[in-house]
Amino acid sequence: MTRRSSGRLQAKAQHGSTHTDKIAKVKKQCNRKKTQNKRLNAETQTPQAQEVGCSGDIAQEVVCRGDVDMEAPVKVMQDSFDQSTSFQCSRPSPFPQLSWGRSEDVWIKMVSKEVKYTHSKSCMDRHPRLQPKMRAVLLDWLMEVCEAYVLHRQTFYLAQDFFDRFILTQDDVEKERLQLIGITALFIASKIEEIYPPKIMELAYVTDGACLEEEILQMELVMLKALNWNLCPETVVSWMKLYVQMASVYDFTNLLVPQFSQETYIRITQLLDLCILDINSLDFEYGVLAASACCHYISFDIVQKVSGLTREAVEDCVEWMAPFAATIINHESVKLKDFAKVSSDDRHNIQTHANHLIMLQEVEDRRMDDLFPLDVYPLTPPSSTEKSSTP
CATH class of the missing domain: 1.10.472.10 (Cyclin-like)
Structure with a gap:
């Protein structure tokens, strides 16, 4: 009785190669193509692009646009290093030696956020229809919402930071939109901090019909763009x-x-x-x-x-x-x-x-x-x- 061979063995007998041989052949072709691309990129790169490590395609696009400073990334890195050095000298780290990271690096990163995430009470000067007491009433209400939904303190203080920094980027906000801005700030903060954030329908519900779910979603996009997605301050x-x-x-x-x-x-x-x-x-x-x-x-x-x-x-x-x-x-x-x-x-x-x-x-x-x-x-x-x- 003759045993039937599998399809793979029959293919090997017919074509003299296995699936593994085909994979090796494809890899060889890919490596040859990568070598050709590297050679082509090296020829098309400008000296400025080679200095900052851009690929040939990116370098060509930058040169064609002519509106990007190729030395900017290097300058930003140097400025960041200088800032970190000054922070390190002005405020010594209270951390001991850490097993999971360098204590100085952790401290410098925390202190540098005080410069990156700026806030100012002058935000109210840009809004003649708003009063400081309105801000106090809104934040007090957000605390009450946080307690009702058992949210963490960090969630509230993130929302407070988002609200204040967003108001600083706007002009002449109407007082009727304050609650929408506040609940949206809390919506963003809860998604960052909470394991089980409240649903958007719940946050819309606590506004007693003043803010619809669609309005919160639209305001979320506006706030994220205004804050430039800088959402990790030290509160x-x-x-x-x-x-x-x-x-x-x-x-x-x-x-x-x-x-x-x-x-x-x-x-x-x-x-x-x-x-x-x-x-x-x-x-x-x-x-x-x-x-x-x-x-x-x-x-x-x-x-x-x-x-x-x-x-x-x-x-x-x-x-x-x-x-x-x-x-x-x-x-x-x-x-x-x-x-x-x-x-x-x-x-x-x-x-x-x-x-x-x-x-x-x-x-x-x-x-x-x-x-x-x-x-x-x-x-x-x-x-x-x-x-x-x-x-």
Whole structure:
């Protein structure tokens, strides 16, 4: 009985070659074609294109257009290096030696974002129909939405940064569009930060019909283009978390695990939540704002060590923040909230909402009464007796 051979064996008998032989032949042809292309590119490249490593096709396109500076990439890389060097000298890194990366590189990248992601309270000057209080009401509402959908603090502060930087790029925004801009900023931030972000229909629902799903999607495209897709700032809360972690760290081999007191963390975040509603908070860099908040609960020597900031760099912000800190002291102490499906170790990372607008009005009243002269507030936290007394 004759055994039938498979199709592959029959093909080998008929043509004298296997599928492997055919693959080898194709690879040989591809290699020959690559060699020819390299030779052709080397002949067509201009000296400028060869210097920056462009291919022949790209080089020809650049030369034909005549509107691109071929030395720009080299200059940008050099400027970035010079900036990184200056950052490294001005603010020493608080990180120890890291097993997963160079501590100096991590620190330089964080500090350099303070220059890349700029914000300013002058954003309101471009919009005559907007008032600073409108911004405060919007951010307070976004905090409430974050708490309702159990979103993280980083999500809210990303949304706040997107909103402020977007407003800075626009002119004469109508007050009726503020809610649309705010909820869209939160929509973008939640997709970046959250594992399970809320659906767009849910975010449209919380606006009570003021913003449709299609409008949020359209505004998303407008915001991303205006922000030039720069969506990874070091927020106020990310700086604060770093400072508190380094001030409390005891296991330097596991820095990515929280090692600070949740109660202290919550107290500082409540101060930052109140301060960020004030448009004047945009006068300060996020790192300075976070360090100043820590100064009201941690000694300045420790804050200086973990932030690399001098007394002169934070004293103006600490003094500006003093009425906010005193207002919070007069209100009920902050307690950790329980959230369904959130572990106890992660409760402090969930954004919470309080009577911030009422407290913000109290801050304004204190300023009007001139209860807080600038020379009264040293860069050290008040004692326990001072905290319990009413100023």
